[in-house]
Amino acid sequence: MKHLKNKTIWITGASAGIGEALAKALAIEGANLVLTARREDELNRVASETGLPQEKIMILPADVTHLDETASLTNQVIQRFGTIDILVNNAGRSSRALAAETPIEIDQQLMKLNYFAPVALTKAVLPQMIKQGSGHIVVTSSVMGKFGTPLRSAYSASKHALHGFFDTLREEVSDKGIQVTILCPGYIKTEVSINSITANGDNYNKMSRYQQNGTSPEKLARRVVKGIKRGKREIWYGGIEILGLYLHRISPYLLYQYLKTQHRKNAFLE
Numbered sequence: 001m002k003h004l005k006n007k008t009i010w011i012t013g014a015s016a017g018i019g020e021a022l023a024k025a026l027a028i029e030g031a032n033l034v035l036t037a038r039r040e041d042e043l044n045r046v047a048s049e050t051g052l053p054q055e056k057i058m059i060l061p062a063d064v065t066h067l068d069e070t071a072s073l074t075n076q077v078i079q080r081f082g083t084i085d086i087l088v089n090n091a092g093r094s095s096r097a098l099a100a101e102t103p104i105e106i107d108q109q110l111m112k113l114n115y116f117a118p119v120a121l122t123k124a125v126l127p128q129m130i131k132q133g134s135g136h137i138v139v140t141s142s143v144m145g146k147f148g149t150p151l152r153s154a155y156s157a158s159k160h161a162l163h164g165f166f167d168t169l170r171e172e173v174s175d176k177g178i179q180v181t182i183l184c185p186g187y188i189k190t191e192v193s194i195n196s197i198t199a200n201g202d203n204y205n206k207m208s209r210y211q212q213n214g215t216s217p218e219k220l221a222r223r224v225v226k227g228i229k230r231g232k233r234e235i236w237y238g239g240i241e242i243l244g245l246y247l248h249r250i251s252p253y254l255l256y257q258y259l260k261t262q263h264r265k266n267a268f269l270e
């Protein structure tokens with residue numbers, strides 16, 4: 001998809017952070033946008049800040065973990081715009097808890113939001129893309145979808161699972177004109193750490209110094225727009241932490257030794 005003008009692009013997690021930045025970057029490309037998240041007031045704010053006229057933007061508030069609502073949401077988008085060209089599965093949440101102290105219900109909660117919700121929405125949208133003979137599914141994983149770091153077992157597992165599903169899907173649908181792009185951001189300056197889930201289900205409520213000093217979501221969004229146009233299989237983007245992805249390929253042993261020393265210094269709580 002070389003041009004995004006007038007393409008219908010549905011973004012989840014569009015009320016803040018990376019999703020918000022993506023909405024604004026895609027608006028500049030002249031796309032029609034569908035914005036989903038739970039907070040309708042924030043979606044309205046983002047919509048007005050895109051500067052798009054009303055006929056090019058649709059607010060579709062939803063909790064993406066309500067998996068039985070995906071068909072009805074999809075129909076609403078098709079009724080409004082006639083097509084769905086790109087689905088960006090971006091809504092998600094991180095975790096801050098030791099595996100040994102995390103009740104299984106927390107793992108299940110995160111798996112539902114970070115893994116089952118994108119899978120369910122993708123399955124709801126695919127019949128329309130197959131009918132069109134074109135489409136593009138984007139999903140936001142993470143550097144932690146490639147390797148695990150302490151205190152993020154539930155988060156890292158849910159992001160790893162995305163790679164298994166979406167890598168397979170890419171092979172299955174490429175001859176139907178459908179592309180799949182997996183985003184692996186490093187530390188991006190959003191409220192993701194504040195919104196992270198802890199062992200008792202509460203928010204972590206602390207701004208991580210890594211996110212605080214991280215890459216701006218706007219920079220990431222510009223890179224993602226380029227990557228979508230080029231049909232990239234994966235997009236790795238962030239700061240020095242991206243080197244971890246390369247080190248993981250070359251020597252997982254060295255990477256995990258380094259992560260262990262960081263854990264001893266409590267770096268993953270910062």
Ligand SMILES: NC(=O)c1ccc[n+]([C@@H]2O[C@H](COP(=O)([O-])OP(=O)(O)OC[C@H]3O[C@@H](n4cnc5c(N)ncnc54)[C@H](OP(=O)(O)O)[C@@H]3O)[C@@H](O)[C@H]2O)c1
Nearest residue numbers: 013015016017018037038039063064091092142188190192
């Ligand atoms: N920031 C980073 O360093 C980083 C790095 C790698 C990957 N990521 C990934 O990037 C994605 C976006 O995160 P972010 O950094 O932008 O964090 P964020 O600022 O906390 O944004 C999270 C977004 O997800 C939405 N959301 C959460 N639960 C939802 C639900 N049940 N239903 C619908 N929407 C829901 C939130 O909207 P509402 O609260 O309005 O529902 C919000 O729009 C996530 O998948 C995250 O794992 C982030």
